[in-house]
Amino acid sequence: MALTTAAFDWVRTLVRKESAIVLEPGKEYLVESRLVPLARAAGATDVSAYVDGIRLRPDRRATTAIVEALTTNETSWFRDGAPFQAFSTSVVPALKQARAATRSLRIWSAASSTGQEAYSLAMGLKDGVVSEGWRAEIIGTDISSEVVEKAKAGRYSQLEMNRGLPAPLLVRHFTRVGTQWQVNDDLKRMVRFQQLNLTSSYAALGQFDVVFLRNVLIYFDLETKRDILSRVRKVIKPGGYMFLGGAETTLGVDDNWDRELIGRVSVHRPKNGGQA
Amino acid sequence: MRALVVDDSRAMRKIIAGALRKLGYETVEAADGAEALKVLGEGPLPDLATVDWNMPVMDGLTFVTQVRANREYRALTLMMVTTEAEHGQIVRALAAGAHEYLIKPFTVEALEEKLSLLGLLPEVSQA
Amino acid sequence: MTELIEDLEPDYVEDEALAQIVEQMWASYFAHVEFLLPSFEPHDIDGEILCASVTISGARPGIVTVSVEKGVASPLAAALLQEDDDALPAEDVYDALGEVANIVGGNIKALVPDAGPLGLPVVSTAKPLHGSSGRLAARLDANWRGQWLTFEVWLAGAGDTTPQNTGQEH
Incomplete structure (x- = not known):
């Protein structure tokens, strides 16, 4: 049966409380489809029954799992659109000038999950600077080795392929393999994935022109956020950029960044050229 | 904004038109490419047309070709x-002039995201 | 004497692929109702059925069918249409079932090399006949609200005749 209003409201309140994300009325379909795997794993007959069961006896693991399922939207390509536009149309051209001597760019996707962000960046760079003979290297890291393995494989289901990927890029960069789609080798070669906890050292990663640190700081407390931001700043080359998630900011957390607006998109530049 | 939903399945027209209306669209429907051309010829030009491929009378690829020729x-x-x-079918559709391509089954989220790519979301949601 | 070696072509379509396709369809359009529960054993439906099918043309012609127990057809259609009332006009029920076959069939077709366009759905009260040399490439039996649905993919081998979809059209 479909989610009752009461059940939906309970979920909305939970998600808002734990993550500050607001699910408007009308998003019942989103809740239903996102909670399907959890409900199935729990042996419920449908999502409605699953949610009602947890409403009656809330437990921390279940409510956390629900919040995560509804707030992690990382399975989209070019998530939120505008940051990738800003990257391709403003940041990369600016870097092309700044790095004209080396003709090489390094990007870090610092919460790369199943790889869509990193491969999206690769697509932008491939059709941009790489075609002009530049070298571009993208490093994708995530705390979960499971998603890192999936990202390395570069194989996605049809449902995943429908999520925000422009059709012309799909046909250019992917090939069908059975019921799934596989990233082509020439794109895959641009990206390296590895497991990394953001609370650990970044020393082995090298220096980057751009860091994408989107929608992951939310999982850390203030002190840890500060620590992460200060260490991220140290791996950004002079004149480099950091992208945070749409609702995120360094304000009140770390004042060693300058903020610039590219259209509606905020980018952060290390103050003092990125040195300690 | 206005959308024309072209599909020979009433169920699918209902799903797509319903999703579009929730996003703020006014919708009109057609059950095949020929009917869709007729609808285009009659009212104000929609902003968007969603087009099924396999339909009787006139299929979606032919409809796309005819629209782009006008x-x-x-x-x-x-x-x-x-x-x-299939990869080849997507290539054909894009070559015929389709701007985007959504494979069934699709979620409403996926539809929204495609519309966002096209700049055709009546309400812009913040990230 | 050398024995005739059976067709050694790879299995383009397997049970696993069919199950994935059906699951993705269910997750996209039926997330608001009870789950479709796959069965590990085949379950032939007794009694009256409604069957929707689409044909695959090309080098490996075939047919993809979805057969449901008569009593589940209308609720299934209502679920797809997101309507509360289970008592839908027959036309809407056939249309909805046909679209289910269309969605599954199109995704199955993408697994078969050199396939032509998908046929339009045909709905009938009997499973369609398939060419005598067509073989069952994949099957999924699943239960929804206590009633059975069966998905089947029949594919001809190289050089076989096109399976005929001879069910009565509604």
């Missing part, structure tokens, strides 16, 4: 929404 319809964005899922 300068009066240049402002109409065409998105195939179809179960044809």
